[in-house]
Amino acid sequence: MTTLAMFGRRKLLFIVPVVPAAALVPALACAQKPKLTLGTAMPGGGVETFGMDLIDRLRSMDPSLEIRAVTTKGIMDNVSLLEAGELDLALAFGEVTHDLFAGIGRPPSKLRIVSVTYSTPGMFVVRADSRYRAIDDLRGRRVVWNGRNSGLAVQARYVMDGLGLDIDKDFEPVYTNRLRDGPEMVIDGTAAALWGGGNRWPGFVTVASSSRGARFVAPNQDEIGRIREKHAFLRQFTVPAGLYPGQYDPITTVGSWSFVLARADLDDTIGFRLAAALYKAERTGQLTKQLAQATVKNTLAAIPGPEVLQPGVAQYYRETGLLN
Numbered sequence: 001m002t003t004l005a006m007f008g009r010r011k012l013l014f015i016v017p018v019v020p021a022a023a024l025v026p027a028l029a030c031a032q033k034p035k036l037t038l039g040t041a042m043p044g045g046g047v048e049t050f051g052m053d054l055i056d057r058l059r060s061m062d063p064s065l066e067i068r069a070v071t072t073k074g075i076m077d078n079v080s081l082l083e084a085g086e087l088d089l090a091l092a093f094g095e096v097t098h099d100l101f102a103g104i105g106r107p108p109s110k111l112r113i114v115s116v117t118y119s120t121p122g123m124f125v126v127r128a129d130s131r132y133r134a135i136d137d138l139r140g141r142r143v144v145w146n147g148r149n150s151g152l153a154v155q156a157r158y159v160m161d162g163l164g165l166d167i168d169k170d171f172e173p174v175y176t177n178r179l180r181d182g183p184e185m186v187i188d189g190t191a192a193a194l195w196g197g198g199n200r201w202p203g204f205v206t207v208a209s210s211s212r213g214a215r216f217v218a219p220n221q222d223e224i225g226r227i228r229e230k231h232a233f234l235r236q237f238t239v240p241a242g243l244y245p246g247q248y249d250p251i252t253t254v255g256s257w258s259f260v261l262a263r264a265d266l267d268d269t270i271g272f273r274l275a276a277a278l279y280k281a282e283r284t285g286q287l288t289k290q291l292a293q294a295t296v297k298n299t300l301a302a303i304p305g306p307e308v309l310q311p312g313v314a315q316y317y318r319e320t321g322l323l324n
Contacts, residue, residue, distance in 0.1 A: 036067045039078040039090030045179045046198045047091050053290040061277035075151030082111055082263045093151030094256025095158050098233045110264035112310040114274050116299040120197040121237035121255035122155045125204050128213030139170050141192035144182040148175040156195040162227030183207045208244040218253035227254050257302035262310045271312025296322050
């Protein structure tokens with residue numbers, strides 16, 4: 001809705017100075033009550049947990065925003081549904097987002113970024129009583145990559161490719177339809193390892209909390225250098241010590257930033273309001289532990305350029321001095 005439509009032409013003449021759009025968010029919120037959908041992923045993973053927390057926080061900052069979580073088949077399904085206009089918003093891993101904007105294997109996508117979500121450092125988990133201590137030890141072994149079209153499988157493919165490995169040819173691949181199956185297979189010994197990502201990822205928590213315990217297998221510094229030389233968009237991350245039971249040392253690995261994506265034709269007013277709500281939570285200290293990394297600073301550092309921001313988000317950043 002335009003400023004003229006909200007206030008009327010006659011009344012607008014007496015408004016001095018012109019009110020910036022950022023100040024109109026409360027009025028816009030009262031006038032518009034959009035019903036939005038947010039695509040998450042399969043039940044039981046960190047993506048679903050983050051999505052529910054994000055919805056709760058957005059609603060608390062802008063109560064008129066009505067957002068419904070939609071369970072999907074995974075990150076690739078999210079992209080397809082967004083591009084088909086069947087979702088308004090969706091969560092996506094950085095590797096998938098990189099492919100979209102770079103136009104790898106397809107034309108560049110017109111989807112846009114609303115915010116970063118969290119960093120996704122990738123690594124394997126194995127049983128603590130296993131002999132697997134390096135990636136090379138897992139070659140030829142049965143490895144769970146999660147869903148075939150999941151963001152984690154895409155991430156694993158990039159990381160292994162950086163080492164000259166193919167996740168389908170150099171390992172015995174297992175793809176699951178339920179996220180809970182992977183941890184169970186590692187615990188009962190029917191799989192040697194499970195690939196996962198993120199901080200406090202539920203699959204890792206399950207294995208580490210079991211009576212068998214867990215060991216994490218990540219690329220060493222030489223391998224990290226080789227991976228990033230081939231795939232520079234991947235970042236080096238450190239998983240803090242003590243994040244999982246029995247994990248006494250920090251773990252350095254590679255991964256990416258994940259994002260909230262918007263369909264190409266999402267109304268810019270909605271993008272503006274989403275950015276305003278998230279930044280309000282950030283500056284008032286109301287980002288939850290799950291959302292702690294979803295900051296403007298991290299978003300601007302993670303994106304390839306401001307042109308991939310949802311236009312309403314970019315407008316909010318500019319009007320509040322967050323983006324030049």
